[in-house]
Amino acid sequence: MRLAFFGDVVGRPGRDALETHLPGLRRRLALDFVAVNAENASGGFGLTEKTARELFELGADCLTLGNHSWDQREALTYIEREARLLRPCNYPPLSQAPGRGANLFTTPAGQSVLVISALGRVHMDALDDPFSAVDRELDACPLGVAADAVIVDIHAEATSEKMAMGHFCDGRASLVIGTHTHVPTADAQILPGGTAYQTDAGACADYDSVIGMSKGEAVRRFATRLPGERHKPASGAGTVCGVFVETDARTGLARRIAPIRLGGRLAQSSPQLEVEPA
Numbered sequence: 001m002r003l004a005f006f007g008d009v010v011g012r013p014g015r016d017a018l019e020t021h022l023p024g025l026r027r028r029l030a031l032d033f034v035a036v037n038a039e040n041a042s043g044g045f046g047l048t049e050k051t052a053r054e055l056f057e058l059g060a061d062c063l064t065l066g067n068h069s070w071d072q073r074e075a076l077t078y079i080e081r082e083a084r085l086l087r088p089c090n091y092p093p094l095s096q097a098p099g100r101g102a103n104l105f106t107t108p109a110g111q112s113v114l115v116i117s118a119l120g121r122v123h124m125d126a127l128d129d130p131f132s133a134v135d136r137e138l139d140a141c142p143l144g145v146a147a148d149a150v151i152v153d154i155h156a157e158a159t160s161e162k163m164a165m166g167h168f169c170d171g172r173a174s175l176v177i178g179t180h181t182h183v184p185t186a187d188a189q190i191l192p193g194g195t196a197y198q199t200d201a202g203a204c205a206d207y208d209s210v211i212g213m214s215k216g217e218a219v220r221r222f223a224t225r226l227p228g229e230r231h232k233p234a235s236g237a238g239t240v241c242g243v244f245v246e247t248d249a250r251t252g253l254a255r256r257i258a259p260i261r262l263g264g265r266l267a268q269s270s271p272q273l274e275v276e277p278a
């Protein structure tokens, strides 16, 4: 199967970049399934129904969230109606968080794809243990048995926690992909057990910025330590960042992972996608 995952869409530049590049990528790479982290898609904070619909129209099959899941309050009710939208799976049971943290999708060709969203605990506003939560989801829908592919979005600050999640899922997921730090890491690899892994997918955002946000206010806050204006997404051309993964039809494990970087500042000075068409 041919999968793509794109990192945190930050505001209008991220959405515009996906609009420019995603339809062509779907065709060129003959993608069977596309998942996108959308926790910053609406003005940099959370996700509205209108923006979610826009991303589904552009070719996303599944949208994941993160620590900004509920910044747009309407997401609390929208997620109950939209099974393609996932929030982290490791909310404490008492929270009775709306929506779901994992779902099994069926592609037009009839392949099944399990997507799991989880939130890390290191340097984050911590939820419950993400490892046991992901473990439960993987056990409930084993790769190669109940799912043709499994994607785990580990939304976390710490590189170490994300890498640990990669190894924890190795052999049981097609792809473990980090999100949240908005900068693509250079460690795309297939782990020993056959799981494709990259510590952070990067963002779909304007990279003349501080992690997608307007650099003036971000730099000023760091330099002065005084409160100021609300953060706003930077408004220049966006770069689409993500990964392409090809899986084995029988086992569901990864055969290949390749980073994707298209458009905008980041793609001008860093390697482009090196994947030949199907």
Ligand SMILES: [Fe+2]
Binding pocket: 008, 039, 040, 066, 180, 181, 182
């Ligand atoms: Fe984010």
Ligand SMILES: [Fe+2]
Binding pocket: 039, 066, 067, 068, 155, 179, 180, 181
């Ligand atoms: Fe985040």
